[in-house]
Amino acid sequence: MTPALYVLEKALDAATLRQRVIAHNVANVNTPGFKRSDVSFEEKLARALGVEPGVELYRTHPGHLPAGGLELTPEVVPDNSTTMRQDGNNVDIDREMVDLVQNSLNFNFAVQQLNGRLAMLRYVINEGRR
Amino acid sequence: MELLPALAISASGLTAERLRLDIIANNLANINTTRTPRGGPYRRQVPVFAEKLQEALKPAGAQFKGAGVEVAAIVEDNTPPRRVYDPSHPDAGPDGYVALPNINVVNEMVDMITATRAYEANVTVLNAAKAMTLKALEIGR
Numbered sequence: 001m002t003p004a005l006y007v008l009e010k011a012l013d014a015a016t017l018r019q020r021v022i023a024h025n026v027a028n029v030n031t032p033g034f035k036r037s038d039v040s041f042e043e044k045l046a047r048a049l050g051v052e053p054g055v056e057l058y059r060t061h062p063g064h065l066p067a068g069g070l071e072l073t074p075e076v077v078p079d080n081s082t083t084m085r086q087d088g089n090n091v092d093i094d095r096e097m098v099d100l101v102q103n104s105l106n107f108n109f110a111v112q113q114l115n116g117r118l119a120m121l122r123y124v125i126n127e128g129r130r
Numbered sequence: 131m132e133l134l135p136a137l138a139i140s141a142s143g144l145t146a147e148r149l150r151l152d153i154i155a156n157n158l159a160n161i162n163t164t165r166t167p168r169g170g171p172y173r174r175q176v177p178v179f180a181e182k183l184q185e186a187l188k189p190a191g192a193q194f195k196g197a198g199v200e201v202a203a204i205v206e207d208n209t210p211p212r213r214v215y216d217p218s219h220p221d222a223g224p225d226g227y228v229a230l231p232n233i234n235v236v237n238e239m240v241d242m243i244t245a246t247r248a249y250e251a252n253v254t255v256l257n258a259a260k261a262m263t264l265k266a267l268e269i270g271r
Binding site for chain 2: 016020022023024027028034076100101103107108111
């Protein structure tokens with residue numbers, strides 16, 4: 001699989017997982033003592049793509065794969081640092097709604113990109129057949 | 131990773147908030163009830179929400195075990211009943227005071243608004259998940 005398809009697949013995975021996490025946070029908006037969770041993916045992606053410097057092994061050639069390959073599994077991170085209300089619940093509904101919109105857009109973006117890639121493949125295959 | 135669990139999670143939120151609304155409606159309807167099967171005035175009821183987790187982890191990609199919310203119990207509010215002087219009431223005690231339910235309309239209205247808003251938020255999340263599922267069906271078309 002080409003790296004682009006791999007990254008897009010992982011992005012879709014992450015968006016799906018985040019959707020579940022947001023749904024869980026919103027469903028528990030009135031549960032005493034509940035702590036919200038977050039999904040970390042974009043930071044990992046930025047690091048894997050070399051946009052953001054991370055700790056990584058020295059490579060003798062830029063074309064070499066980084067150590068460990070592209071490790072892009074989204075991760076659920078509980079957020080225990082804040083408290084919104086007297087009962088210990090820290091779900092901020094405004095934030096969840098903004099995250100929700102952002103996540104939907106990310107998902108749509110990834111699907112659109114994926115479709116573009118697939119259309120390109122299809123085009124190449126069809127043209128080669130002539 | 132699949133999107134359908136997200137729908138189920140939002141549905142659990144909708145169920146819980148609707149149950150809360152039902153209980154609030156019941157409290158308000160019984161605001162003047164002085165007779166219950168157990169005797170004594172009606173007591174305000176409160177739902178207890180609890181985070182719901184998946185019992186068993188599924189093998190693949192199940193690092194997140196959140197499964198929404200559930201109503202763990204419906205408990206009675208233990209604050210003492212409201213006492214009103216009304217000797218003509220059939221349920222008045224020898225001192226002329228009637229014990230009325232420990233319900234405060236303002237509390238109930240505020241709870242009602244939070245329940246409605248939380249319900250709406252869950253609907254929003256549900257719609258987003260639905261749109262995402264439909265979008266996923268377009269992959270490769």
